[in-house]
Amino acid sequence: MSNVINSERIPNNVGLSEDKRLQRALEEWQPNYLKWWNEMGPEGFQRDQIFLRTAISVDSDGWANFGHVKMPDYRWGIFLADAVKDRTIGFGDNMGQPVWQQVPGEHRNSLRRLIVTQGDTEPASVEQQRLLGHSCPSLYDLRNLFQVNVEEGRHLWAMVYLLHSHFGRDGREEAEALLERRSGDVDKPRILGAFNEPCTDWLSFFMFTFFTDRDGKFQLLALAESAFDPLSRTTRFMLTEEAHHMFVGETGILRMCDRTAQVMKESGKDHPDDLRKLGVIDFGTMQRYLNLWYSLSLDLFGSEVSSNAASFFANGLKGRAKEDQYEDHRALEGFYTIDRFNEGRWSKDDIPLRNALNEVLRDAYVEDCQRGVDKWNRTIAAHGVSVVLKLPSRKFHRHVGANANLPIDVAGNVIATGSFSAKRDEWLPSESDKAFVQSLMTAPVFDPKQMANWISPPKQGIKGRPVDFEYVRRDA
Ligand SMILES: [Fe+2]
Ligand SMILES: [Fe+2]
8 A cells, every 4th residue: 555645745655754865855856846837837827727636646546636726736746656566677687686676886877867868758748838728629628738737747756756866966966957958949958859849739739649648658668667666666657647648649639530520521521721711620731740740759769779778678777568468578589670771772680689679669659559540540430531540651750760861751662852852741741731720729718618610529528527617717
């Protein structure tokens, strides 16, 4: 049973009050965090009452407590999933040995880097999404946006706790730096590419939560296998929250597909210009946004061939998603074949499995994405519309790894650089697509009975409340 102390300044189930030094250090970081939240969190909604779930313990009934709160009063806490008794390392060279409660000196730098890289994505996404409230399609959606935002803030807390408790002065410095970098800033950008991209409309937001938060899911699944037990327990609990973020993305796009297909059926029109005039987003535009966010998110898994991935695995720092499902937990034998484009032609390269583990994780991710896309397509088909959304080739529009910056089309063929530029606007959001999407989303919908025209209402509300519930009480 987790022993949750909710009355302290920082709610936690890690016995924070027994470690006064750590408690003091985190209490000193807390006002800096709140300062960051007030500066970079959702703009213009900090005094509103939002129907949020707050984790108050990790038990099945305690981790999702619902009620109206102002975002700055959200109780950001530190929660580790319950320890697994006698847990042993499940993969790599140290398989079968007891897991670590402390950071082994020789893995200190690598673990710190893994934690900082994960931690940096959390505030980054809040920064990317900070203006979206001003164009929300409904109060239901506005509340979901803020739920995602406060939980990304909590994920930052989760990583900062590890830095403070296990990495001494370096960890404290990294925790400060996490509040200093800014998404998209040329001088002090966030660490990973996708987290510096603008996310200023709701089509991007839903694609982001579907594709980019899903990268988060797979990184967390791989870290949940870690031999460093506090990291494993932290990420296991984060995964329960992450599921909601992907739900927001998947159902958001699904509702947009539903609405567009419905309007196509009712109007008998299918030309993008006609559909745009009818105030819905045509499927070509949706496909281009999909291509963008999918390719940006694929980059987050790193290079196809990676000696870092191999050593993280060998040393037990980062495993594969759901390591249990594999038979060979050492991954010492076996190869993974990757396509490489060299001197004008493709060749197949056999990579020792451990060096290809980024690609193995990416495979699991691609499969998971496809499941969601299939649901969208079933929704479109249910209206008798024959459009099919597709994941482009994973070689398309990549900026990391073997296919970085190659002119590759959506089907995965290398084409002339000039033809890529000529086709770019067919494959990726064009300036006019962006202007159109923005033009649909110029004003927020704050009436609980209303829903923007470009999206269908959800099937149900949150926590048994009706769809038209006042999920956000605006500060008059
Ligand atoms: Fe997160
Ligand atoms: Fe997330």
